[in-house]
Amino acid sequence: MKKNILLFGLAFVGGFTYERYFPYVKAFISDKGQKNDDHSFKSMLEQGNYIQPKVIDIMHSSPDKHFLHNFIAQHNEALNVFKIYYPDKLEQKIYSDNLESEDKIHLHFVFNAADHLQGHSSIVHGGLLATLIDNAFGQLSYLASGQIPTATANLNINYRKPVKTNHDYMITAEIDKIEGRKVFLKATIYDQDKTICTEATGLFLTVQWGGQMWKNALDKIKEVTQIDDKIVKIDQKKKE
Numbered sequence: 595m596k597k598n599i600l601l602f603g604l605a606f607v608g609g610f611t612y613e614r615y616f617p618y619v620k621a622f623i624s625d626k627g628q629k630n631d632d633h634s635f636k637s638m639l640e641q642g643n644y645i646q647p648k649v650i651d652i653m654h655s656s657p658d659k660h661f662l663h664n665f666i667a668q669h670n671e672a673l674n675v676f677k678i679y680y681p682d683k684l685e686q687k688i689y690s691d692n693l694e695s696e697d698k699i700h701l702h703f704v705f706n707a708a709d710h711l712q713g714h715s716s717i718v719h720g721g722l723l724a725t726l727i728d729n730a731f732g733q734l735s736y737l738a739s740g741q742i743p744t745a746t747a748n749l750n751i752n753y754r755k756p757v758k759t760n761h762d763y764m765i766t767a768e769i770d771k772i773e774g775r776k777v778f779l780k781a782t783i784y785d786q787d788k789t790i791c792t793e794a795t796g797l798f799l800t801v802q803w804g805g806q807m808w809k810n811a812l813d814k815i816k817e818v819t820q821i822d823d824k825i826v827k828i829d830q831k832k833k834e
């Protein structure tokens with residue numbers, strides 16, 4: 595009888611641990627979020643002090659569902675390249691509760707959309723571009739406001755030139771200014787020749803939504819492993 599209770603207890607604890615931690619471990623060791631490593635902007639980005647924050651990939655492939663990553667980025671036939679580059683100092687904000695605002699905080703998303711994401715033939719659907727920009731703004735405002743979740747209050751997009759499928763593009767998103775709860779952002783999508791294809795501005799407001807969920811996700815990730823060791827640092831000097 596005692597043995598059965600012990601076994602039941604072990605099964606319960608095991609199941610709880612598996613349920614709580616395993617998806618994060620799985621996401622952590624998975625390469626799905628990082629996709630193809632080669633793209634046209636790589637050498638340009640290697641000049642700067644950028645890192646690819648695995649932590650964001652983990653959060654997005656985590657069981658705390660996120661539609662862009664669960665239905666698009668993780669889909670084998672959707673994005674040929676999908677990589678996020680943060681300035682080194684911005685990553686530090688993930689680990690601190692530093693709430694100070696910082697001008698011109700930015701990030702780069704490099705993407706290459708497969709034909710499955712076309713609207714017109716060989717042209718990337720504008721809704722996808724809006725989604726990518728919205729998400730870049732969401733991540734940036736979340737980090738810039740000291741891990742306080744934000745929501746899109748306003749998003750304006752000018753589609754200047756068609757974005758083609760199976761070509762590399764880069765979204766550069768930056769914080770324009772922060773005024774209290776309001777985070778003003780702007781973004782540009784460039785092609786390989788640095789031609790501007792899309793421009794956007796956005797207003798994000800800090801909200802009380804899911805803050806604990808995001809904090810829990812970060813805490814769990816920190817518990818399962820030492821993130822810093824795993825972050826891929828782009829260090830030009832090492833290669834020289």
Ligand SMILES: CCCCCCCC(=O)SCCNC(=O)CCNC(=O)[C@H](O)C(C)(C)COP(=O)(O)OP(=O)(O)OC[C@H]1O[C@@H](n2cnc3c(N)ncnc32)[C@H](O)[C@@H]1OP(=O)(O)O
Pocket residue numbers: 728729731732733736744745746747748776797799801
């Ligand atoms: C890392 C993960 C990335 C994920 C990114 C995903 C982003 C999203 O998809 S979020 C989902 C889509 N967005 C939404 O559903 C938001 C819906 N809107 C709302 O819930 C509310 O309007 C909300 C929360 C934005 C603002 O409401 P509330 O908190 O009551 O603020 P409110 O008092 O109305 O406004 C605060 C200030 O912002 C201003 N403001 C609010 N909305 C706007 C707007 N659209 N344009 C300009 N100013 C605005 C107000 O004028 C006010 O300014 P001030 O303080 O100077 O008087």
